[in-house]
Amino acid sequence: MIEIMNINPILLVASLMVSATPILLAAIGEMVVEKSGVLNLGVEGMMIIGAVVGFAVAILTSNPLIGFIAAAFAAALLSLVFGVLTQVLLANQVASGLGLTLFGLGLSAMIGKNYEGKQAPSLGKFEIPFLSDIPIFGKTFFSHDLIVYFALLLVLATYLFLMRSRHGLVLRSVGENHDAAHALGYNVVRVRLLAIMFGGACSGLGGAYVSLVRVPQWTEGMTAGAGWIALAIVVFSNWKPWRVLVGAYLFGGVSVLQLNLQAAGSKIPVEYLSMAPYLITILVLVFMSVRGKQASPASLGKVFHKSG
Amino acid sequence: MIRLEKRLEPSKLMTAVTPVIAVILAMILGGLMFAMLGKPPLDAIRMIFWEPIFGEFAFFYRSQVLIKAAPLIIIATGLSFGFRAGIWNIGAEGQYIIGAICGAAVALAFYPLESRFIFPLMLAAGLLGGFAWAMIPGVLKNRFKTNEILVSLMLVYVATSILTAVSQGILRNPEGHGFPGSRNLQQYPSAANLELIPNTGLHLGVIAALLIVVVTHFFMRTHILGFQVKITGEAPRAARFSGIAPDKVVYICLGISGASAGLAGVLEVAGPAGQITSSFHSGYGFTAIVVAYLGRLNALGILLSGLLLALTYIGGEIVQQELKIPSSSMQAFQGMMLFFLLATDLFITYRIKLGVKK
Numbered sequence: 001m002i003e004i005m006n007i008n009p010i011l012l013v014a015s016l017m018v019s020a021t022p023i024l025l026a027a028i029g030e031m032v033v034e035k036s037g038v039l040n041l042g043v044e045g046m047m048i049i050g051a052v053v054g055f056a057v058a059i060l061t062s063n064p065l066i067g068f069i070a071a072a073f074a075a076a077l078l079s080l081v082f083g084v085l086t087q088v089l090l091a092n093q094v095a096s097g098l099g100l101t102l103f104g105l106g107l108s109a110m111i112g113k114n115y116e117g118k119q120a121p122s123l124g125k126f127e128i129p130f131l132s133d134i135p136i137f138g139k140t141f142f143s144h145d146l147i148v149y150f151a152l153l154l155v156l157a158t159y160l161f162l163m164r165s166r167h168g169l170v171l172r173s174v175g176e177n178h179d180a181a182h183a184l185g186y187n188v189v190r191v192r193l194l195a196i197m198f199g200g201a202c203s204g205l206g207g208a209y210v211s212l213v214r215v216p217q218w219t220e221g222m223t224a225g226a227g228w229i230a231l232a233i234v235v236f237s238n239w240k241p242w243r244v245l246v247g248a249y250l251f252g253g254v255s256v257l258q259l260n261l262q263a264a265g266s267k268i269p270v271e272y273l274s275m276a277p278y279l280i281t282i283l284v285l286v287f288m289s290v291r292g293k294q295a296s297p298a299s300l301g302k303v304f305h306k307s308g
Numbered sequence: 309m310i311r312l313e314k315r316l317e318p319s320k321l322m323t324a325v326t327p328v329i330a331v332i333l334a335m336i337l338g339g340l341m342f343a344m345l346g347k348p349p350l351d352a353i354r355m356i357f358w359e360p361i362f363g364e365f366a367f368f369y370r371s372q373v374l375i376k377a378a379p380l381i382i383i384a385t386g387l388s389f390g391f392r393a394g395i396w397n398i399g400a401e402g403q404y405i406i407g408a409i410c411g412a413a414v415a416l417a418f419y420p421l422e423s424r425f426i427f428p429l430m431l432a433a434g435l436l437g438g439f440a441w442a443m444i445p446g447v448l449k450n451r452f453k454t455n456e457i458l459v460s461l462m463l464v465y466v467a468t469s470i471l472t473a474v475s476q477g478i479l480r481n482p483e484g485h486g487f488p489g490s491r492n493l494q495q496y497p498s499a500a501n502l503e504l505i506p507n508t509g510l511h512l513g514v515i516a517a518l519l520i521v522v523v524t525h526f527f528m529r530t531h532i533l534g535f536q537v538k539i540t541g542e543a544p545r546a547a548r549f550s551g552i553a554p555d556k557v558v559y560i561c562l563g564i565s566g567a568s569a570g571l572a573g574v575l576e577v578a579g580p581a582g583q584i585t586s587s588f589h590s591g592y593g594f595t596a597i598v599v600a601y602l603g604r605l606n607a608l609g610i611l612l613s614g615l616l617l618a619l620t621y622i623g624g625e626i627v628q629q630e631l632k633i634p635s636s637s638m639q640a641f642q643g644m645m646l647f648f649l650l651a652t653d654l655f656i657t658y659r660i661k662l663g664v665k666k
Contacts, residue, residue: 085651090658092650092653100643105383109639109641228458272534280465282448285458305312
């Protein structure tokens, strides 16, 4: 394990924050969706649509920020397909989510054909004044691009919304017992549709971060399972916003460490390293289940129809 | 006012008609999508759904359709058990890969020995490999209540990594001049799954697919296990009261789907694919989910929908050559078919009522 000594911890943490951002954005969105009692397995599809739309719009307008906004809108629009299917037409959520992923992957390949090999405008670093001048810490934590900070703020905002606001309480009650929430006069379908669209927008931002910052290029299927990791993180987090952050950084950490170990000439074959994040997800899922502390929303994945 | 009213019984007519409607709607919307991208919509649709069967080169494409349909049908039939019982194995792709690796490993272990026992051993290894890989989410679900959707899916990515590792490592062709990939099993008579009649696409996989469909059809109707699977999905509480152990159903469903996916994998690697390479997997495991749904989780329906979805593979290749539309855009078609099917599903259990509720 001498290889680990060759890895620069400052660079490791800094690149960890970047590599965790897409899954953090997608996971925090999906957590809100699941809190409202809906299981959307289409995260991967919404992310890839966000990736391709964000990339295309950023090139057309030469402005990456407009790209991000467009990505959020496009993915939210796509999530509405899932929303209408599951909330209005009462379709099975697992199948609808899978359909969304397939559709997103296919559509993105079509849209992206003309953008292969192009270069996106750079988002640029946003060095936080004063803080970024602190030795070591400044470079590690406070000189990233805007979206990294936005993702962190989003975690805080989600926490405040869910746990400290009235609307958040309504959303959680819809997720725990939709019949009771309906009886109290809350519009279950509207709350869920809004949650689904929020989740879509977050996934879109996450996808755009992959194509505009992390890679930054468009290639078919470039999100490569990040959406599924995001779903696993929500379970890992036990549906708690702060733990989503921990989970995403943990996963970001594993994938960065794996790349660094490869670069440092580790003897462990690359393929076995690249399966590590997925195996760890499974272990975490088992660990959470064994402890029996799963706080999954009680109505998660169940169909709601007013006539009961 | 339009409102929904629950039917007393699911409509049989709607169950049969809605898949056809879904496919037609997907064609229309798909055509619109092509038109927006500046591609001729009617030509594209014709190339995907007509050309492979009735077109100029149909004599070649028809055999290709059979070759693609066989694994789809085998995997989808296996999956239909779990989907009926509400057990979501969405990692068939991983079980397919592991089945292929196990089968190929057996063949390569015997190389260059020729014996009639090698092929049956390969099939057994493939079945067992897929079965074992599917048992991981099964055991975790039964022992720890871990979500089988996430576990089976994560295992797909693990399987792909293993595939890359073995094709560059332990299974690599020692005479392959350093290129990744195993020996070509098609050139190893004892292990090859060749066409039974040349140029028809008819290999053992096609026969196996037909057999599995027929067996499943009667199994579901007449065997007690078929009944138990169905009742677990439709009325879990009733199932428990009538003495059906939910754990057992989980093992049966995941076991059958894993073994079928593994079988499809080994038949593919010994036949059309020929060798283990890092690009061996082609998404059959995921497409099979659409096949199972479009076929209404019914064996005979799956036979038809498997042939239809095989068209999207062949048609995808044709439009890529002719119209420069990426073949992966066919996934959009598959997604849309599923969307429309789910949307029209509503009419099976609900009817639309006009007018105000009294």
